[in-house]
Amino acid sequence: MADVLERADAPGAAAVTAQDKLKVIDCDIHPSLHARADLYPFLAKRWQHHLETYGGHLRTPFTSTTPYPRSSPLLARRDAWPPSGGPPGSNLAFMRQQHLDPINIEFGMLQVLDLLVVSQQNQEFGSALQRAINDWQLECWSRPEPRLKPSILVSQDHVEAAVAEIERCAATGNYVQVNISPRANEPLGRRRYWPLYAAAQAANLPLGIHVGGYGGHAPTGGGWPSYYNEEHHSNAHSMAAQLTSLIIEGVPERFPRLKFVFIEGGFGWVPAISWRMDKHWQRFRDEVPHVRRPPSETVRERFWFTTQPIEEPEHAGDLRAVIEWIGVDRLLFSSDYPHWDYDDAHSAFKIPLTDAERRKIFNGNAGAVYALG
Amino acid sequence: MRIDCDIHPGLEGTRATLLPYLDAHWQEQVTSRGIDGLDLTSYPTTMPLSCRPDWRPQRGKPGSNFALLKAQALDGLGASYAICNVLYGAQAAFDPYLAAAFCRAINDWIAAEWLAREPRLRASIVVPMQAPDLAVEEIERLAGDRRFVAVLVLVQGETLLGRRHFWPVYAAAERHRLPIAVHSGSQYRTAPSSIGWPSYRLEYYIAEAQAHQAQLLSLILEGVFGKFPGLKVVMMESGVSWLPAFMWRANKTWKGVRVEVPWVDRPPADIMRDHVRLTTQPFDAPPAQADVERLIEQIGSERMLLYASDYPHWQFDGDCAIPQGFPASLVTRMCRDNPLETFARLEAPA
Numbered sequence: 001m002a003d004v005l006e007r008a009d010a011p012g013a014a015a016v017t018a019q020d021k022l023k024v025i026d027c028d029i030h031p032s033l034h035a036r037a038d039l040y041p042f043l044a045k046r047w048q049h050h051l052e053t054y055g056g057h058l059r060t061p062f063t064s065t066t067p068y069p070r071s072s073p074l075l076a077r078r079d080a081w082p083p084s085g086g087p088p089g090s091n092l093a094f095m096r097q098q099h100l101d102p103i104n105i106e107f108g109m110l111q112v113l114d115l116l117v118v119s120q121q122n123q124e125f126g127s128a129l130q131r132a133i134n135d136w137q138l139e140c141w142s143r144p145e146p147r148l149k150p151s152i153l154v155s156q157d158h159v160e161a162a163v164a165e166i167e168r169c170a171a172t173g174n175y176v177q178v179n180i181s182p183r184a185n186e187p188l189g190r191r192r193y194w195p196l197y198a199a200a201q202a203a204n205l206p207l208g209i210h211v212g213g214y215g216g217h218a219p220t221g222g223g224w225p226s227y228y229n230e231e232h233h234s235n236a237h238s239m240a241a242q243l244t245s246l247i248i249e250g251v252p253e254r255f256p257r258l259k260f261v262f263i264e265g266g267f268g269w270v271p272a273i274s275w276r277m278d279k280h281w282q283r284f285r286d287e288v289p290h291v292r293r294p295p296s297e298t299v300r301e302r303f304w305f306t307t308q309p310i311e312e313p314e315h316a317g318d319l320r321a322v323i324e325w326i327g328v329d330r331l332l333f334s335s336d337y338p339h340w341d342y343d344d345a346h347s348a349f350k351i352p353l354t355d356a357e358r359r360k361i362f363n364g365n366a367g368a369v370y371a372l373g
Numbered sequence: 374m375r376i377d378c379d380i381h382p383g384l385e386g387t388r389a390t391l392l393p394y395l396d397a398h399w400q401e402q403v404t405s406r407g408i409d410g411l412d413l414t415s416y417p418t419t420m421p422l423s424c425r426p427d428w429r430p431q432r433g434k435p436g437s438n439f440a441l442l443k444a445q446a447l448d449g450l451g452a453s454y455a456i457c458n459v460l461y462g463a464q465a466a467f468d469p470y471l472a473a474a475f476c477r478a479i480n481d482w483i484a485a486e487w488l489a490r491e492p493r494l495r496a497s498i499v500v501p502m503q504a505p506d507l508a509v510e511e512i513e514r515l516a517g518d519r520r521f522v523a524v525l526v527l528v529q530g531e532t533l534l535g536r537r538h539f540w541p542v543y544a545a546a547e548r549h550r551l552p553i554a555v556h557s558g559s560q561y562r563t564a565p566s567s568i569g570w571p572s573y574r575l576e577y578y579i580a581e582a583q584a585h586q587a588q589l590l591s592l593i594l595e596g597v598f599g600k601f602p603g604l605k606v607v608m609m610e611s612g613v614s615w616l617p618a619f620m621w622r623a624n625k626t627w628k629g630v631r632v633e634v635p636w637v638d639r640p641p642a643d644i645m646r647d648h649v650r651l652t653t654q655p656f657d658a659p660p661a662q663a664d665v666e667r668l669i670e671q672i673g674s675e676r677m678l679l680y681a682s683d684y685p686h687w688q689f690d691g692d693c694a695i696p697q698g699f700p701a702s703l704v705t706r707m708c709r710d711n712p713l714e715t716f717a718r719l720e721a722p723a
Contacts, residue, residue, distance in 0.1 A: 071630040187568045187576070218563040220587030221580055223532040229630050230533075230590050233622060234567050237583040241566035244579050249572060268618035276579055276612050276657040283422050283687060284575035311618065312625045314642065314673065321667055322618070325659070341629060 022358060023106035024345050025366035027306045028210070028263050028334035029099070029148065031141050032074075032089035033114045038140065042132035050125055057121040059216040068228035072340045080338030088338035092145055099337045100147060103345045106363065107372050108148050109176060109334075110137050111210050111263065118155050118181035119213040127161035130154050134169050142174060149176040149370070151208055156180040156193055163199045170203035176370045177206045177261065181213030182238040189242075189249025197255045206259040206304075206369055209242060211235040239265030240273045243303065247277065250290040252302045259369055260303045264336060268311035271325035274299050300327055304369055306334035307361065308343040316350040328357050332366045376712035376719070377455040377694075379556070379609045379652045379681035380446050382487055383418070383437030384461040384479065387411060394478035394485075399471075408471070411462030415558040416686075420574065425687040436685045439490065446684040447493050450694055454712075454719060455684075456522060457483055457496040458556055458609065464499060464527050465560040472501035476511055480521070488520045495719060497525035497554050505538055509545045516549040522716040523552050523607065528584045529559035535588075535595030543601045550717040552605040552650070555588055557581040582657070585611040586619045589641075589649060593623070596636040598648045605715050607650045610683055612657040617671035620645060646674045650715050652681035653707060655688040656696040665698030678707040679715060 033039060040048050060067045072078060074087055080098065082091035089095065100108065112133050120126030130153055137150035152169040154162035162180075169175045178200040186192065188209070200207050212235070218224045219234035239262050246252065246260065277295035281288070305326065313319055323331065336342050345362060353361070367373045384390050387409040392400055402408060412434075416423045424435030428445050436442060446455055463475035476499045483496045498521045500508035508524075515521050524546050526534065534555065546553055557578075564570045565580040585608045592598065592606060620642035627634075627641050637644075658665055672678075682694045695704055713719060 069633075071632065183567060185569065187571050190572060215567070215569060217567050217569050219567045220533060220591075221529045221559070221563065221565040221584035222534065222587050222591065223530070223563050225533055225587070225591060225594075226536070227594050227630075227633050229594055229626050229633065230587070232626050232630065233590055234587070236622060237587065238567045240583055241568045241571075241576075241580055244576050245568060245571060248576050248579075266622065268621055269615065271659065272582070272612075272615040272618055272657065273579070275614055275659050276582055278660075279655060279657050280422075280575060280578055284573070284578070286421075287573055287575055309622075309625065311621055313617070313621045313671070314624070315671075318617070318621075318667075318671055321664075321671075325664070 022104065022362055024103055024333060024362045025372065026103065026105050026108045026335045026337070027261070027332045027366055028111050028308060028336050029108040030089050030113055030337065030339065031110055031137065032087045034086040034090040039132045039136055042135040043128060047125060047128040056115055058116055058119050059121065059214040068231045070228055075339045077338050077340055077342050092141065095337070096145065099335065103335070105147055107366070109370070110141055110148055110150050111179065112137060112153055113212060116213060117153055119183065119215065120155060123155065123158035123161065126155040127158055127165070130165055134165065138172070138174055151175060151177045151179040152205070153179045154196070156184045156188070156196060159192060159195050163195050166196070166199040166203060170205060175205065176372070177208040178203070179208040179210055181215070182209050182211060182242045183213035183215040183217070185215050187242065187245035189245035189251050194251070194254065197251060197258055201255045201258040206261050208261045208263055209239070210263040211238065211265050236265050236269050240269050243273060243299065244277060247295045247298050248288055248291060252298050253290070253292070261306070261332065261369060262303065263306045263334065264308060265305065266309050266311060267305040267307065267326055267331060268322055270299065270305060271322060300330065304330050304332050304365065306332045307348065308334045308336045309341045310343050310348040312350065319349070319351050328360050329365060331361045332369065333362045374453045375451050375680060375708045377446065377450065377452040377682050377684070378607065378679040378712050378716070379458055379654070380442070380455045380684040381436045381460055381686065382442060382457050382483065383434035384459060384482070385434055385437055387475070391475065391478040391482060394481040395474060399474045411466070411475070413460055413462050413465060413558050414561055415577070416460055422578065422687055424685045425690070428685040439487065442684070443491060446682060447491070450682050450684070450692060452493060454493050454495055456716065457487060457494055458525050458554060459483060459499055460556065460558055464502065466503070469501060469504035469507060472503045473507040473511065476501050480511065480515055484518065484520065495520055495522045495716070497521070497523040498551070499525050500542065502526050502530055502539065502542070505542050508542045512542070512545040512549065512551065519718050521551070522718045523554040525554045525556060527558040527560055528555050528581060528588055529565060531560060531562050533588060533591035535591030535593070535597050537595070540597070540600065543597060543604055547601045547603045552607050552715055554607045554609050555585065557610040581610070582612040582615050586615060589645065590623060593641050593644050594634045594637060596634070598644050599636055605648055605650060607652065607679065607715060609652045609681070610655065610686070611651055612655055613651050613653060613678070614657040614659065614668055616651065617668060642673070646677060650677055650679050650711065652679050652683070653696060654681050654683035654694065658696055658698070662698040665696070666700070669699065669703060675703050675706045676711055676714070678703065679711050680708040
């Protein structure tokens with residue numbers, strides 16, 4: 001076999017044949033509201049009125065769009081608009097036809113970005129929205145399509161309400177993880193968020209951290225960038241900073257059964273941040289005596305990373321080095337359907353993977369993390 | 374030959390050190406208002422990172438003793454030249470006139486008390502980026518002194534370095550063949566990363582690597598290297614090993630959304646290889662030598678790395694200033710050829 005597939009989706013490629021037989025667990029699928037009214041069966045009249053009158057209150061300049069204009073409307077693949085109307089991701093039948101069936105999805109993890117529940121400044125409103133969104137995921141997506149698994153989406157900055165919501169949803173037995181934002185008001189390792197981790201651990205649910213949100217801080221350590229490109233790249237930096245915060249604050253040690261899944265941050269940055277944490281932890285050990293072992297060991301035992309946006313080294317073969325540095329057990333396939341930077345399970349990896357590697361990345365690792373199957 | 378591109382002479386304090394180099398107005402201000410103690414929060418002098426134990430002077434701040442610096446950084450590590458980068462808080466002051474006055478004083482102090490006493494020493498010009506027009510004035514004031522070989526800025530400032538209001542600084546730097554040295558350290562304006570203010574200094578220091586990456590993206594995407602084709606930028610004390618994965622992602626994202634920056638007409642990694650250099654301490658190395666070699670291959674150029682000791686910061690022990698596992702051809706380039714190409718005012722000795 002060629003070391004690098006020129007076109008991984010070329011007809012007849014051995015990797016594709018094997019892939020076609022494999023059932024895929026997709027750890028990042030975005031369902032969308034068709035309209036705000038979709039939520040109203042799950043939202044009290046008072047908050048319906050609030051939503052119509054005041055809308056969301058986020059730390060971002062525009063009411064109806066993102067601060068940095070994206071490369072396509074609603075971030076979407078151009079072919080993902082349902083023929084029947086409505087925004088991409090809002091039509092279950094079309095999602096099945098375009099994504100779930102052709103990719104042979106066994107399970108798909110729902111990640112809801114609508115209304116940015118995680119970043120609402122009015123915390124009472126945010127709490128009402130998170131409850132509605134969690135009910136909507138279950139009733140309108142997971143029940144009609146049991147392959148789709150809902151996440152308990154909570155605003156991490158109203159900790160008390162978030163803990164109550166985790167307990168309410170977990171009691172149903174239908175949800176597969178607790179989801180929070182990496183752009184919280186404070187770094188996620190800080191003590192104020194620990195009750196969330198206690199609740200997730202008690203419920204035996206992994207903690208999913210999906211990129212996005214508005215915590216009020218500039219997207220970079222040097223201030224506010226000008227371009228979407230920079231904001232997009234800052235997603236990876238947010239993840240690297242949260243990995244640092246969680247480990248250096250000692251969260252994995254304090255919650256020894258909690259699993260951490262980093263979603264849509266890519267993974268190419270993981271080796272270098274692990275080396276950097278290890279090197280400088282040695283110099284600063286007496287500042288953080290609660291961190292008792294090299295951070296990279298904790299990364300390799302407690303953290304998982306979804307694969308999209310897939311890394312594309314200049315020499316495709318270097319992807320193998322990255323996978324080996326991180327460990328093939330840490331990677332969970334994700335597509336990000338229906339967004340513009342979607343990864344197709346058939347062609348995302350531009351290197352040949354062994355059958356064993358493919359089974360782990362596309363199915364087995366996620367099956368174990370989320371206790372599916 | 375070995376050119377050390379990043380050492381840090383220590384400055385005792387405003388009153389102890391800078392008073393003779395300030396004008397009458399600022400001498401009076403400093404004295405009557407007690408303006409002192411501008412050591413950067415990024416580098417508390419007592420923290421282990423700030424000074425290797427065997428380099429710590431019995432009295433005074435790390436790096437402040439001329440004889441020790443000469444014995445340790447120059448003779449001890451075998452430096453043919455060493456570039457002084459002063460990290461005292463002028464760059465972080467809020468008052469732009471105070472910042473400009475202190476930058477002038479620091480530059481005059483380094484020239485009079487270090488460069489004049491030791492022919493192997495060179496320095497970067499400290500500039501007040503709080504007021505780009507005053508930064509340009511300071512570059513012009515010192516451009517005639519060839520012992521100044523770069524312009525020093527902090528990696529975490531008020532706004533990203535690619536922004537248009539800084540371009541006059543880059544025009545002046547390019548005109549005088551001065552690279553921009555972007556050094557770890559923060560003005561403490563915005564949080565060190567998008568996630569907010571961390572609890573520990575360790576987290577802050579780790580986040581510097583991401584700040585370096587954000588600055589490179591900013592400089593590239595705003596079109597600085599297209600506008601100033603002769604300009605080079607040196608990322609100092611950045612950790613280095615993040616570079617390949619950062620290049621890949623920068624290339625990929627540019628391919629996807631380059632419509633918003635049509636003036637960036639080639640992959641960001643190609644631009645980095647032409648315009649960006651990095652100093653080699655600290656080097657956040659992978660654990661195995663084979664992985665170091667792989668990483669160096671991934672960087673894809675032997676012209677990007679510049680030898681540095683980061684004296685007196687505690688990045689390595691003994692005389693192992695050159696990271697293990699670097700190929701011999703790279704070591705030669707990073708100690709001599711690359712610094713000479715980057716710091717164009719630093720002439721090769723006869």
